[in-house]
Amino acid sequence: MEDKLLLSSQVCFPIYTLAKEIVNQYRPLLNDLDLTYPQYLVMLVLWEQQEQTVNQLGEKLKLDSGTLTPLLKRLAQKGLVARNRDEADERVVNITLTKEGKKLKAKAQCIPQQLAASMKVSVKDLQLLKNLIEKILSNYN
Numbered sequence: 001m002e003d004k005l006l007l008s009s010q011v012c013f014p015i016y017t018l019a020k021e022i023v024n025q026y027r028p029l030l031n032d033l034d035l036t037y038p039q040y041l042v043m044l045v046l047w048e049q050q051e052q053t054v055n056q057l058g059e060k061l062k063l064d065s066g067t068l069t070p071l072l073k074r075l076a077q078k079g080l081v082a083r084n085r086d087e088a089d090e091r092v093v094n095i096t097l098t099k100e101g102k103k104l105k106a107k108a109q110c111i112p113q114q115l116a117a118s119m120k121v122s123v124k125d126l127q128l129l130k131n132l133i134e135k136i137l138s139n140y141n
Contacts, residue, residue, distance in 0.1 A: 025119055036071075039075055040108075042061065043075075043105075045057055045061065047105045051095070053092050053095070054092075082098055083095055
């Protein structure tokens, strides 16, 4: 009978290890953009939709405002985003890309292919993995 409590029997451990390794693989790629991995995630959302509230970013990235606010301040200090209070409701902070933030997108275009190459796996395989993860996560959202 197989011991179900062996580390080698767990699905969580290789996923945890892979998540850490993916972030490690991103690090040198993002250094060229002067971004951390969480900053890159924010930029991805803003490149897709150029204006977001802090709450919208938090929902999309699964980050609380205590984590997101300092991250956004650093992006603003780098001149990549602008933070402005909403005129109708001062509690709402709108985040928009600056010209520099928009320009950075062109430099980032190669990141997905570079990540796949650094992981020695095809973009197609990474897409299959992403699809399976999203299928599992859809059960919890």
